[in-house]
Amino acid sequence: MVKIAIDAMGGDFGPEPIVKGCIQALKKKLFMPILVGNKDEILALLPKRYRAKILIVEADDVISMSDAATDAVKRKESTIYKAIELVKNGEAHGVVSAGHSGATMTLATLRLGRLKGVSRPALATLMPTRSGRRSILLDAGANVDSKAVHIAEFAVMGGCYAEDLLKIQNPSIGILANGEEASKGNEITKEAFKILSGYPGFKGNVEGSDIFNGSCDVITCDGFVGNLVLKASEGVASTISLLIKDYIRKSPIAITGALLMRKVFKLLKKQIDYAEIGGAPLIGIKGCVIVSHGKSNSKAIENAIYQAINYVDTGVNEHIVTRLEELKSKEV
Template sequence: MIFTLDAMGGDFAPQAIVQGALDAVGNSSESLTLILLGDETAIKQELGSETPSSIKVIHTDEIVTMEDIGSKVLKTKPNSSLVRGINMVKDGEADGFISAGHTGAIMSASLLTLGRIPGVRRPALAAYFPTEGRGKVLCDVGANPDAKPEHLVQFALMASHYYHHVEGFSEPKFGLVNIGSEPNKGSELYVETYKLLSDMPNFVGNIEGRNLLTSNADVLICDGFVGNTLLKFAESWINFFTDEIRDKIEEKVSYKLGAGLMKPVFDTLRSKYDYEEHGGTPLLGVNGVSVVCHGSSSHKSIMNSIFVAQKCVKNRLIEDTQKSLAIHFGN
């Protein structure tokens, strides 16, 4: 498989992207070629003197920054690492694209360049949450702040295929994030969506906020406004709680001694709930593999994002999503 990487995207580019690529090549069990796009001098400086034959470098002289308007980068920065990498997927020169850069630009460029999977009305962005057991997928987390009931139904199908093909669990159950469990709860959008989803066999009903991580739903469906709010709250709460524990430990010598004894437990939990252990997620509904990574991704997250892209291609995520949409919507 061949993948293009936006070597200039992310808080720790190009170092994290280059090291993640090296780690992926070294740990992949399958044939893997990675094309790093960006400032050739900076990339080769990170690669060092011995570059594996499976890693290629293509120079681009433009960089998409957070100050750029995502919807306009195709026109304003056509020779950027982000745009060139996606174009190579469109032209059949690569099987997929990975970036930790400007999320809005990745989404816009991927949609306009690769197009939608036939039948898809709105692409969506999902996020994986590690939990006790198989974990949860939340969709949408920001691509569609304004959505219609039929969009949320498609999100359920696309996210379920992602959960199956990438996470490896078949027949996932999905629920609708809502303020109550009753069918008539929530806004008109959620009441109407519930009616449409109730005809689908794996739908388990409404899921209240307090039950998001413990419900029997593997996939949690909502509009992008709700999903993005939940996602950012979760990130901020984890950071806040971690800082609080760290500050308390520093207060007393006895706390420090206790923390030393608990270190194996903390290490296990940190590993289990670390998003970098999972990597990025594919942009759902786009007719090509485009993996969006967290902006602060380290080399470990980049490596795991490359493996996510491998699973998308190997397990035919795009093709099977198209078939499912055709069955349910007659496209």
């Protein structure tokens, strides 16, 4: 049975949404959750009938959002550290953490190590499109100042993820740039373009708007850029939603209209809501680590757990190693 270690304490709202998300997942999937955190707090949230279905690993140190990621390596009693050690020691197959994302990525990289051929692991996020098919954007923020070869590696890793987890055959791969023409891009992306030329599925540069129109399955970029694009996109969606609410509040007619449109807004939310995805895998490490938002609700944690289970089940890591070898042999 797949065993998923879950940092029960690290999220912004404490253990409640995490334990709840774990219970929701247990209702639908067969797996063994290992909740890492304060045993008493976890048990208080856990109905009796679930106690036999989970394991608890005691850990009382919680790395808070204001702590430096660099200290994470020293804090061996922290929930994140212990969760990752469970994977390192073969006691768990994957980790879900809504705790300090910098600490999670640092520990995952340093304690589990990188896959053969991977220079830098990348955070991969699934982006909504009109058709419902998701595109993958990576790196969404694990690294800054990426070199061209890193951007090329991200592309390869994202392609494997698309094939194995999203079941997209021959996924299309693009480099995020300020124009589609091969002449567009900055120094780094132009070099990455050369490295990826001829790689299966590589279609050249794609623009910011292509992330959401479904024209490309895998979009590779530096983590500084990916983080900005992701945060700006979330900002737009949330501003539009707030503006609609502001305007509705001012008009009784619009309130009635909104009630009649309830189903539309529900469908829209399902399509663009972060909780429907639940987390971003850190791809390129020896293991499986899903990084969730600190503000994750139970639905997000539930979906992050499914992501971890699928990640482990598909053997995407072996696929990545093979494909990176192909890319490197092409370069020579």
